[in-house]
Amino acid sequence: MNRRELLKAAAAICACRVLQAQDTRRQPRPLTDKLSVLDIGGANVLSFSAEAGGVLVDSGRPNSGPIVPNVKTLFNTHYHLDQTGNNEPYAAAGAKIIAHERTRQWMSADYWIPAEERYQKARPKAAWPTEVFETTGSIQAGGEQIDYGYLLLAHTAGDIYVYFKNANVMAVGDVASPARDPALDWYTGAWIGGRVDAMDLLLKLANEQTKIVPAYGPVMTRAEFKAERDMMEEVRTRLFKQVREGDGPKDMLDEGVLKGLSRMWENPYKFLYDAAKGLWAHHDKLDPNVV
Numbered sequence: 001m002n003r004r005e006l007l008k009a010a011a012a013i014c015a016c017r018v019l020q021a022q023d024t025r026r027q028p029r030p031l032t033d034k035l036s037v038l039d040i041g042g043a044n045v046l047s048f049s050a051e052a053g054g055v056l057v058d059s060g061r062p063n064s065g066p067i068v069p070n071v072k073t074l075f076n077t078h079y080h081l082d083q084t085g086n087n088e089p090y091a092a093a094g095a096k097i098i099a100h101e102r103t104r105q106w107m108s109a110d111y112w113i114p115a116e117e118r119y120q121k122a123r124p125k126a127a128w129p130t131e132v133f134e135t136t137g138s139i140q141a142g143g144e145q146i147d148y149g150y151l152l153l154a155h156t157a158g159d160i161y162v163y164f165k166n167a168n169v170m171a172v173g174d175v176a177s178p179a180r181d182p183a184l185d186w187y188t189g190a191w192i193g194g195r196v197d198a199m200d201l202l203l204k205l206a207n208e209q210t211k212i213v214p215a216y217g218p219v220m221t222r223a224e225f226k227a228e229r230d231m232m233e234e235v236r237t238r239l240f241k242q243v244r245e246g247d248g249p250k251d252m253l254d255e256g257v258l259k260g261l262s263r264m265w266e267n268p269y270k271f272l273y274d275a276a277k278g279l280w281a282h283h284d285k286l287d288p289n290v291v
Contacts, residue, residue: 031211032167037219040065043082046171046213050142057162057171059086071095076129077173078156079106087127099129100150102158114187151175153194156185161202171213172202176225179217181266184274191278192236193285199229231262239275240286249273
């Protein structure tokens with residue numbers, strides 16, 4: 001075998017291993033006999049199977065995976081494309097799409113994306129939620145009680161949780177971030193104080209056996225989720241102090257406000273920029289400086 005053939009063979013082996021890894025990742029991850037986590041375009045989609053019609057939490061990125069058959073109800077945990085990208089085919093197949101009212105508002109109108117300095121066109125009406133709510137709700141499916149509720153300004157303006165109570169499995173969207181930097185969509189009103197409050201609410205609903213499904217990354221235990229919440233509370237405390245001193249995100253980064261925490265940050269400046277924007281919008285909730 002000459003050098004060129006050797007390189008081709010090595011490339012083929014690498015490609016095969018990548019595809020095998022992707023296939024393994026995309027295999028359903030069973031949580032119970034009826035509940036599984038699917039990888040749809042890298043995002044977690046929670047699937048509940050029932051003879052009379054299944055339930056799906058989030059639909060994944062557009063055209064990024066197979067459409068789950070026999071879905072009667074689809075929940076959107078918030079409006080972002082990786083949670084709502086496949087809404088249209090499910091709606092066309094007759095599924096009811098449930099989300100918070102704010103999620104439908106953001107999906108049904110053009111909006112500005114500050115980080116990219118451009119407008120995002122409204123989604124087609126076929127993708128919009130068909131049933132919206134304001135605070136909480138509950139449905140029954142396949143012998144399972146499914147409770148859902150609003151998480152105020154935690155990641156976006158319209159975050160929700162979906163709790164399969166009998167199975168003790170809770171989908172929380174991007175309000176948990178074990179695998180990525182916690183994101184605060186400040187332009188919609190989300191801020192770090194809202195995120196901590198939402199995590200406190202979820203901790204009250206959960207127990208030590210609850211399986212918590214984030215939008216990305218591994219399924220979490222309550223203890224793992226609480227550890228993330230405690231880290232976010234520490235960040236909140238530090239940022240409150242920095243904002244009261246008039247510091248901006250670069251000042252915060254230079255002063256090491258994210259050092260000594262239990263996680264590393266892929267893009268610490270972006271997180272601090274978004275967090276600072278949210279804090280300035282909610283300045284009335286900061287403790288006052290006493291001179």
